[in-house]
Amino acid sequence: MKHITRVTLFLTGCLLIFGILSCNNTSKNTDTSSTATTGKDSLQNYVDQRIAIYETVKLTTNLNGLTTNERKILPLLIQAAQIMDNLFWKQAYPQRDSLLSTIKNEKTKSFVMINYGPWDRLNGDKPFVAGIGPKPAGASFYPLNMTKEALEKSAVTDKYGLYSVIKGDSSGRLISVPYNALFASELQEASNLLKQAALFAEDPGFKKYLTLRADALVTDNYTASDYAWLDMKTNTLDIIIGPIENYEDKLFNARASFEAYVLVKDKAWSKRLEKYVSMLPQLQQGLPVEAKYKKERPGTDSELNAYDVVYYAGDCNAGSKTIAVNLPNDEVIQQKKGTRRSQLKNAMKAKFDKILMPIAKELIDKDQLQYLNFDAFFANVMFHEVAHGLGIKKTITGKGFVKEALQEQYSWLEEGKADVLGLYMVTGLLKKGELDGDIKQFYTTYMAGILRSVRFGAASAHGKANMQCFNFFKENGAFIRNENGTYKVDFTKFEQAMNKLSRLIITLQGNGDKAAVEKTQKEKAVITTELQQDLDKLTKKGIPVDIIFEQGVDVLGVH
Template sequence: MKTITKASLFIAGCSIITAIASCTSPAGNTKTTQKKTSAEDSLKKYVDARLDIYTKVKLTSNLNNLTVNERKILPLLIQAAKIMDDLFWKQAYPQRDSLLNTIKDEKTKSFVLINYGPWDRLNGDKPFVTGVGPKPDASSFYPAGMTKADLEKSDVKDKHGLYSVIRKDSTGKLSSIPYHVLFAAELQQASNLLKQAAILAEDAGFKKYLNLRADALVTDNYTASDYAWLDMKTNSLDIIIGPIENYEDKLFNARASYESYVLIKDKVWSKRLAKYVSMLPELQRGLPVAEKYKKEKPGTDSELNAYDVVYYAGDCNAGSKTIAVNLPNDEVIQQKKGTRRSQLKNAMKSKFDKILIPIANELIDKEQLQYINFDAFFANVMFHEVAHGLGIKKTITGKGFVKEALQEQYSWLEEGKADVLGLYMVTGLLKKGALSGDIKQFYTTYMAGILRSVRFGAASAHGKANMQCFNFFKENGAFIRSANGTYKVDYVKFEAAMNKLSQVIITLQGNGDKAAVAQTQKEMAIISPELQSDLDRLTKKGIPVDILFEQGFDVLGVK
């Protein structure tokens, strides 16, 4: 089913692209035509400039250690992932084909494909196609024009369901349709591909997971497959697949979007990471926050693993590319079992080499450049994911889970929590001797990482989180900006600011006060003119904001 949003309606028989021969202006109306042409030219220039913020990376891996059957499985997983990509398009912008058919400019078409629609995800969802209005918060999860109040006062049982959409009939009555009904044909195809892969799978845990995940896709019952995924220990291949994250639903932050990662485990690196999960309970007890906010016990039956990612699809491929994953998102499973933190090492290394190092050379104090290295970057990203398991999942005010209480304000604050508590974990582990390195390496690399991530913009939960962190650290003297426009970390104040921000965020989450979180976002998740001028310097230097993938069968050399 396709929902036509306000932003994509065809007006007076003309497409959203105004420069179409069949939609010419009346004779003599040259002024209007000139305005439209000028607007199109302006947007083309915008697209030309914005395409340059991405740099291409080939997603490859060493396949020599895979068995014959595993090499046969890999193409099946990629085919299933491609179906998730198509489903995400239906969620993010159902009119993809009609939009692309009306666009004549090839660069604009490319930019639509990068952004899964006509809005620039790394620039506040700015429209870049003529005639397209603001991106609707409802996306295609809800009827166009439906308000929060409309849904809340309705008799729909599945108002905030993860795996359903809300639709309105001709009488105005709202109802919910499960994903497995709405996308039945596509999900059945993906399920069949996973079943075929399961037949070939030699690892018992992977075989079980593939079969259960195949069943989950066509029923929307994902719990059993989530547990099976966490139980896998000896698999070489992995696939994360299904409706997972809530970022695309900006109305309620309730409904999940389809995505997929196809992964090859780096068993050597994974073995190095195994020891840290057991330390979570002790780190939880030491959180710099009042006792009532840290009574929960994080699950420890989980893993830290490193992977080469060989295929991205759907939500995770839209705009900024994910380099680490912490799943499942189900709070009950997290408390009972834990999560798996998957570090996407090859994608991470690409961002470090092509983006973070050039940013550091431009914006980090020359004397502190020596402290930036990949191991520190890897650890900071890894412990960000681990830190999702710390803190508080249920409010102390009787408002249920934090996610339910904060709704659309949840994601950005949770990402901010993971950022700062990941740094807290690094600091604690270094002091215990459980992690090697110099704290200056981790703090300086973290500072460069903030400057990298704030470029994702206000439409991104990660971008908002980093803006809050930057502004909070600045207010607390954790760094200074020199006259030449470089940033120098004050390592003592950096740690103090880290602890203080940790307390602020966990308290906000524990109280479940959505209004207070919204006010915090309004005040802190902003880019100052001074910071913007520094970020503009990066653009002028041609330093990319993010990466684009060359991926698939041909790149990997499989059929």
């Protein structure tokens, strides 16, 4: 099927989107908190309610420690990030401008911009513009009417390529088009900006990375730049840029989406975190799972750093905002070299203050509120990212890497693994005296974190992961729900449930049993009616679900 680049929208009728006519479709969604209908007024009411779930946060940091050259670099990095933002729009919803031109209401326009399209990312991708049908599982990575079987049976050589899209040629035959050809002009412009930045870079490692990443953008060969990025040790500025995560491809979880983070390192906080990566092999051996599932040795030549993020773009800015990053995703690089775990401290603090604490005051037992604190939240999030390096990368059943075996079921289960193994790490380090604090602080803050993240909904990998964790912990008595609708942690059973869930997830991954994972998702990664009622209380109280950003050179005061 030919790629359609132009569409005509009739907001009171039908929408020609991604090349297929869709009339009066409604999204299949299990979320019961709100129901959008085809009436214009009800859709507007829906948007008015849903846009209020976001709290605006200004992304700033202390720039006094930057050199003159670093101040020149920042605007160049932000410009390159903005190109990634535009490229993600082309992947997620290429008809942005034509859609916006038909919408008169400013709140609806803003909500489209927040969601990178007309589907509510934090409510199961529910459509909120009249005439819009369900969101295509493959976004614009594949022809809309293409089945999984059609691609699998085709002659395409990179069926599941990270850096290509699948199109239909004039004869209807499926072909692959690489990103560096499809987005050649935009990627060349971003590459030039990174090379300009490299000219000003004083840190040798950062200069090398910028140069190699610039080359990678126009060749689709990112390996050398990934290694260079991991080799950087003394840089103050950083940029994570390119096609990276697979979340947007819900058909195969194969193709990467464009995104960028512009970062300023907090060297004092980073210094405090240095020791933990070296402990990964020991923690791997202690995992509560059969020996055959923990034979792999995690890489330790990596860094654990804290940053202030000053710009989000593309995939990481869509839906729930990332507050920590664990990259690169390449399993070979992870095993040989490790990963860099970047904690986005200012964004994390904003979520703690504006979202997690207000949630806790409504839903956590009043006698346990004393255990909530930011250091525990920071550690839980940090060790979530570190825990991506634990467990198993290759199946023990000959099905290749776990990611290849589980395909679209991989991301949510991997996030669930990182959640529970992060808590496992916290527990182990506390017992060894390597981490300060009371286990009650970490467990209670973790419980509040689950209640925060389940609000991201079923369309989010993180949302699914936390739904599974909530239901599993509930079934195992890790917490009780008081008569007044608050939750009280049973600290002993919490640890027991943590170990049981760790064992379950690693076993599912190691077996590479996609059908079993899909069954688990359908049974456990769901929001019960009772939990939804409790979450609805938060909405009625006006507690935000997530944050959006006021960001850029004007906010930072650099030009």
